[in-house]
Amino acid sequence: MADIQPIAGQQIWQWRNAAIQAALAADVPPGEVDWLLKEVAGLDSLALRLQSFRDKSIQLTLPLEELEALWQRRLHERLPVQYITGFTHWRQFKIIVSPAVLIPRPETESLIDLAVAASVESKNNLQLGHWADLGTGSGAIAISLADAFKQATIHAVDFSQQALFIAAANARNCGFAERIHFYQGSWWEPLQSYKGQFSGMVSNPPYIPTNTVSTLQPEVVNHEPHLALDGGADGLNCIRHLIATSLDYLRPGGIWLIEMMAGQAPAVQELLVQGGYCNIQIHADLAGIERFAVAYRR
Numbered sequence: 001m002a003d004i005q006p007i008a009g010q011q012i013w014q015w016r017n018a019a020i021q022a023a024l025a026a027d028v029p030p031g032e033v034d035w036l037l038k039e040v041a042g043l044d045s046l047a048l049r050l051q052s053f054r055d056k057s058i059q060l061t062l063p064l065e066e067l068e069a070l071w072q073r074r075l076h077e078r079l080p081v082q083y084i085t086g087f088t089h090w091r092q093f094k095i096i097v098s099p100a101v102l103i104p105r106p107e108t109e110s111l112i113d114l115a116v117a118a119s120v121e122s123k124n125n126l127q128l129g130h131w132a133d134l135g136t137g138s139g140a141i142a143i144s145l146a147d148a149f150k151q152a153t154i155h156a157v158d159f160s161q162q163a164l165f166i167a168a169a170n171a172r173n174c175g176f177a178e179r180i181h182f183y184q185g186s187w188w189e190p191l192q193s194y195k196g197q198f199s200g201m202v203s204n205p206p207y208i209p210t211n212t213v214s215t216l217q218p219e220v221v222n223h224e225p226h227l228a229l230d231g232g233a234d235g236l237n238c239i240r241h242l243i244a245t246s247l248d249y250l251r252p253g254g255i256w257l258i259e260m261m262a263g264q265a266p267a268v269q270e271l272l273v274q275g276g277y278c279n280i281q282i283h284a285d286l287a288g289i290e291r292f293a294v295a296y297r298r
């Protein structure tokens, strides 16, 4: 950034107008232009709304030509804007993302509130001890668990080593490097020495049926890792595995909590009943769609 010269706000204003027109023509949300300018030009919502930056000199984090090239990729390759800036905002954290990790979604934020509510409800001191984030991706869930459960140790697992590099960087940036341990491997497999000790497990596993993956928006199917999306023929492979294996790892009364796809709740509930879990609850997202399942080890 040191050798990038500040440029006239008027130039940014012209770029912004053209980018908004191009977004409208390409059916990309025009608000993403301002999202991008907040990140690369340090402008806030008010300055963008009042266009007060036009008379100022603006320091960009990258040359304007590079910004334009990235915006063209957004329009024509449908590259998600979060992969352009390299960040997303999730709960109160600024999270690094790259195409090695799923961009954490706003609806997934509810998992943390549900984990906190379940731990309070159980009255078993579940805020303490060991918590697992299985399929951590960017590490967003692990970081938020570390923040919510200040005396717990968080164990975050992913099959993707590239995802774990990003998750570890996020843990460092957010100040939780000491409290989160990262492991490469499949689901519980790297955590065998902690059997029976987990106060809780949180996971947002891949749950899209294989045949549906190719029908998702190009931003998702062409850029986000398929390892993060594909849940097998009916979308439930990973959830079935987590139901079958987690009782060995949870302590008595321990919490099992996942996100799932719309329409999967009845099947997940039935699998949990058959699996021997108790106090099974299905929770809706903010749009009223059943997207989360909570259960407990007896």
Ligand SMILES: C[S@@+](CC[C@H](N)C(=O)[O-])C[C@H]1O[C@@H](n2cnc3c(N)ncnc32)[C@H](O)[C@@H]1O
Binding pocket: 101, 102, 103, 104, 105, 108, 134, 135, 136, 137, 138, 139, 140, 141, 157, 158, 159, 160, 163, 185, 186, 187, 204, 205, 206, 207, 227, 228, 229
């Ligand atoms: C839907 S993404 C969720 C990422 C992140 N937790 C979030 O909510 O944004 C699912 C994650 O599970 C990981 N994953 C897929 N198969 C796995 C396995 N067998 N063991 C561990 N992680 C796996 C993927 O790499 C991906 O990071």
